[in-house]
Structure formats: structure tokens, C-alpha cells
Amino acid sequence: MAVGIATLSLILLMLAAYRGMSVILMAPLLAMLAVFLTDPSAVPAVFSGLFMEKVASFLKLYFPVFLLGALFGKLIEISGFSRAIVTAVIGFVGAERAIPAIMLVTALLTYGGVSVFVAVFAVYPFAAEMFRRADIPKRLVPATIGLGAITFTMDAMPGTPQIQNIIPTSFFGTTAWAAPVLGLIGSACIMGMGLAYLGWRRRSVMAAGEGYGAPETLLNEPEPVADDVKTPALIALLPLLVVGFGNLALTILIPRIWAGDEISVPLAGLAEPVTVKVAQMAALWAVEGALLLGIATILLFAFPVVAKRFAEGSKAAVGGALLAGMNTAVEYGFGAVIAALPGFLIVKEALKSVPNPLLNEAITVTSLAGITGSASGGLSIALAAMADQFMAAGDAAGIPREVLHRVASMASGGMDSLPHNGAIITLLAVTGLTHRQAYKDIFALTLIKTLTVFIVIAVYYLTGLV
Numbered sequence: 001m002a003v004g005i006a007t008l009s010l011i012l013l014m015l016a017a018y019r020g021m022s023v024i025l026m027a028p029l030l031a032m033l034a035v036f037l038t039d040p041s042a043v044p045a046v047f048s049g050l051f052m053e054k055v056a057s058f059l060k061l062y063f064p065v066f067l068l069g070a071l072f073g074k075l076i077e078i079s080g081f082s083r084a085i086v087t088a089v090i091g092f093v094g095a096e097r098a099i100p101a102i103m104l105v106t107a108l109l110t111y112g113g114v115s116v117f118v119a120v121f122a123v124y125p126f127a128a129e130m131f132r133r134a135d136i137p138k139r140l141v142p143a144t145i146g147l148g149a150i151t152f153t154m155d156a157m158p159g160t161p162q163i164q165n166i167i168p169t170s171f172f173g174t175t176a177w178a179a180p181v182l183g184l185i186g187s188a189c190i191m192g193m194g195l196a197y198l199g200w201r202r203r204s205v206m207a208a209g210e211g212y213g214a215p216e217t218l219l220n221e222p223e224p225v226a227d228d229v230k231t232p233a234l235i236a237l238l239p240l241l242v243v244g245f246g247n248l249a250l251t252i253l254i255p256r257i258w259a260g261d262e263i264s265v266p267l268a269g270l271a272e273p274v275t276v277k278v279a280q281m282a283a284l285w286a287v288e289g290a291l292l293l294g295i296a297t298i299l300l301f302a303f304p305v306v307a308k309r310f311a312e313g314s315k316a317a318v319g320g321a322l323l324a325g326m327n328t329a330v331e332y333g334f335g336a337v338i339a340a341l342p343g344f345l346i347v348k349e350a351l352k353s354v355p356n357p358l359l360n361e362a363i364t365v366t367s368l369a370g371i372t373g374s375a376s377g378g379l380s381i382a383l384a385a386m387a388d389q390f391m392a393a394g395d396a397a398g399i400p401r402e403v404l405h406r407v408a409s410m411a412s413g414g415m416d417s418l419p420h421n422g423a424i425i426t427l428l429a430v431t432g433l434t435h436r437q438a439y440k441d442i443f444a445l446t447l448i449k450t451l452t453v454f455i456v457i458a459v460y461y462l463t464g465l466v
Helices: 002-018 023-038 040-078 081-093 098-111 116-134 138-149 163-172 180-207 233-257 278-340 342-351 357-372 375-396 401-412 422-431 435-463
Strands: 262-265 274-277
Touching: 002 023, 002 278, 002 342, 002 357, 023 040, 023 278, 040 081, 040 116, 040 163, 040 233, 040 278, 081 098, 081 116, 081 233, 098 116, 098 138, 098 180, 098 233, 116 138, 116 422, 138 180, 138 422, 138 435, 163 278, 163 375, 163 401, 180 401, 180 435, 233 278, 274 278, 278 342, 278 375, 342 357, 342 375, 357 375, 357 401, 357 435, 375 401, 401 435, 422 435
Parallel strands: none
Antiparallel strands: 262 274
């Protein structure tokens, strides 16, 4: 019965997300439903003392990353830099190579710090135009954008500032650059298998006589893309490079500047000094600092253009950051409540029957990400409940914390992209396609991404590479 209660709550959350209901509303309701079915008298205390505490602790750590990332992405968009990057990449790769060109553009934007949601809106008009010219079926557009946005640049590439690569840092004491060799191997596998699959799909559907589609049958078709790009490509790429190299430099410099385990700052108005653990915050500070440098770079080169739309754009960025941050925070709180129930303890003990620490971690994280339909939410739930167990098992087996970080991060982006995933729903809505039309190819990428996690684990055990 205890396991059934926890499972019921998780399934209902998945169904609620699939039907488009607000996770911010449904997560606390369904968490409290599970508590009520376990012990009705505990509902008020668990809501205030556990659920809301976990929501607040998540936002305290990660909301600045959501906010700065959303603002950076919006400024890249309104400055015209994203358009210049897309045009330059298409010119370099060639319009006839539409699938690798769009994947590369999307990967550049997301690895450079632009959020997945912003990248979808920025790239879709160009993807539609290229696919239309090459007469490639439009239903392959979502999977092509997805290959660049929600696979290797989200959590496999070392140094990526996406939140799925940042969350493990506060649990394992690592940085965003953890296990760089394994991350690059995983990225190469995903990119290679993904392009091979999409190339095969393109050939098979076009051989069957299917083209882009008749205009009268397609939804959300963008206007043809104009070619009046004025920003030089190198300048447009500069903010992305600043974020990438700034993140690396600050990751190295921050522990040297603030040597020691913690910083203690006395303030006249407080009886006790403000104390912060450097190891827990260094990776977050590095990403936040890098995004600030990227924003400053955009303003330096495009201030007149950005100033005209900054008020409107910054409001949209803040709204997007609040929505994304709260969605993930309430899933984190939901996971903490479920993890405290008797049913989850039974599941947790059952997972210990998987003897290998990395397999245990990968299966746990990707399963919870799939259930919640959120990579960051599933990752947060898994690490909040079981990070200590993963570290203890890893230490006993001599596995570096960096490897635990990379496996957890990549596993979060495995089965998360099931039909109820928010990014998938947004991607299909923006492109004007349905799950029936386009989800099969997205699910193929999901299988490739999940398989790659276990390939990376195998590579580590065979070679010892980190």
C-alpha cells in the first residue's frame, strides 16, 4: 500500500503534466494527497516544514541561474545576434545540409547559455525555411532542433551552463566541467547516432514521396526569413564564447580567490557573520559570473538596438525565468515529500539491489526524470533523496565524484523527454505539429540519449577515463 500511494501520486503528476495542467499547482496538491493517504494529521507540518522549505532552498541556490540565463537568451534574440549566428552557420554548412546545419545552430545557442525554450523560438523560422527549400518533411524539424537543444549540449558537454549540468555541483562538490573526457565521448556518440538516424529518416520518407508538406495543411508556418543581417558573425558569436571561457576561467579562479572551505563575512547589523561554503557555491558563482559577462558583452556591442526593447524583453525574460524556476522548484519539493514517505523507502531499498553504483544512479535518475517529465526535476528529486547513497557507494568503489556528476547529469536528459515533457510540448506547439506527427522521431533521440549514458559508464569501466 505504501508503494502504491507513492506511485499513485507520481502517476497523477505525470498525467496532469501530459494534459497541460500547471505543475506549480498540481505538484503540491498531489504531494499532500500522498501525505494525506499516509497520515492525514501530518499534512500541515509536511507542507510548511518540508515541501515549502525544499522549494525555497532550491530557488535560493538556482534561481539566479534561471534568471540570468533567460535574460542572456532574450538579449541574444533582440540584439539580432541569434539571427546572425544562424545565417552564418547556414552559409558555412550549406543550405542543402539542413539537418546538420540546424542541429549545429541550436547546439551553439544552448551551449552558449541560451535556454532551450528561447533557442526553439529563435531557430524555428530558419529551420522551416531550410526544410521547405530542400523539400524535407516538416515533421522532422522538432527532432532536428531537439538533437541540438535537449541532448548533448544540455547535460553531456563539459562546461555547459544549462541547469541540468549545474544541479549536481551542489550535491557532489564538483564543477560544470566534471568528467570532461566522458562528456565529450558521450556528446560525440549522441551527435553521431542522432545525425545518422535523422539522415536515414530523411532518405526513407523522401524516397516514399513525402515532401515538406502542402502550405494549406501546415500550422504556424513562419514568414520567409529575410537576409538583411547586419551583425558580423564573429561579433554575434562573441557573447557565447565569453560565457564559455568565462565559466571555465571563473571555475578555476574562484576557489583560488576564496581559499578555504567557507567564507565568513561580518556585518554590523547582524549578530552572526554571513557564512557560505565555497565548495557548494563555486560552480554556481562561476556560471552566474559568466552569464553576467555575456550580458555585458551584448550590451557593449549592441546597446542602441537592445535599449529600444530592453524593458519589454527583460519582462519576458523574468516571466520565463520565474515559470521555469518555479516549475522545477515545486518538483524538487514534490520529490522531497515523496522521498520521505514509507513507500519510497521501500523503492530505495529495492534500488540498492542494483549492485553497480553508476548503473544504480543512472537508472534511478532517468526513471524519475521520465516520471516527472523533467530532467531538472527528476535529477533534483533523485539527488535530494539519494545523493549520499550514491557518493557512499561510489567512494567504496573508488569512483570519482566527477563521474557521478556526469552520469547523473546525462541520465537526467534520458527518459525525461517523454510525451508530457514541457520542452517537448513547447517544441511541438511552436512548430505547429502534433505528437502523432512528430513525436516518434523525438522518442528515437530519447532512446539514443538513454543508451549513451550506459555507453559512457562502459567506457569509464573499460578505460578509467574521466
